[in-house]
Amino acid sequence: MSTRILDGEAFASQIHRETASRVVALSKRGITPRLVFIRVGEDPASRAYVSRKETRAKEVGLTSETIVLPETITLAQLLAQIDALNADPKVHGILIQSPLPSALPNEQVYARVSPAKDVDGFHPVNFGKLLLGDPTGFLPCTPAGIMEILRLGKIPTRGKHAVVVGRGQIVGRPLAVLLARKSTHADCTVTLAHSSTPNLPSITRQADILIGALGRPLFLTQEHVQPGATVIDVGVNRIPDTSSPRGYRLVGDVDFASVQPVAGAITPNPGGVGPMTIALLLSNTLRAAEDTVS
DSSP: OOOEEOOHHHHHHHHHHHHHHHHHHHHTTTOOOEEEEEEESOOHHHHHHHHHHHHHHHHHTOEEEEEEEOTTOOHHHHHHHHHHHHHOTTOOEEEEOSOOOTTSOHHHHHHHSOGGGOTTSOSHHHHHHHHHTOTTSOOOHHHHHHHHHHHHTTOOOTTOEEEEEOOOTTTHHHHHHHHHSSSTTOOOEEEEEOTTOTTHHHHHTTOSEEEEOSOOTTOBOGGGOOTTOEEEEOOOEEEEOTTSTTSEEEEOSBOHHHHTTTOSEEOOSSSSHHHHHHHHHHHHHHHHHHHTTO
């Protein structure tokens, strides 16, 4: 079987070109979209990820800034910083880079960002709009990016059985909602599987579209996949690797080598979902800026 590789880098480039064109149009009205990252601490992976986002932002014409705060920052101090950005009319998007120190309550921090500047789509208001099908909210970037992979990859979705493995708030649950929406590029029958799902392979082998979003390295193997299925790998996991200077390497939730021979289409990892997440973040930021003049 010839397996199609769903190239997230190529799809992201298409979205970046559209975003850049709209940024030029908005700049003629005197507005340049501005995205501010808040990073707490010096986690190397967070530093690298924010740097990639800043590079892509510059390429499409957005301005960006990273505010780095110490791990010892108090909740009150962090919330005050967010409040200041909420009140700044020149800031259109705010992103709190995860992970946060364990002493800081994620839900309270993310909920402090104005829904109008919540370009990550994590605010309860935007999550509620997602559930209601209200298009004025910001969609979470990774689930929205996956939907764009299916659309740009011309993967049939209407009436198909999609199985999402992982019920997390950032990817699994919102993605299940998006896949089930009544629309041209969704309209799936959706099963949301998780750690308590018995006999998981018997469920996943029914999937026309299988998404791994459970955060377990190389968990989904050939035994989980129906021949010809589309497989989307969301996972970003560290596993020990003595040959790497870092002492580890990053792998997905899908065992690519095992699954590729039977899949009809599959995302690489890296190079699949990750670039699309960034593309949708920048697209959301542009839309936030456009909303200020619409």
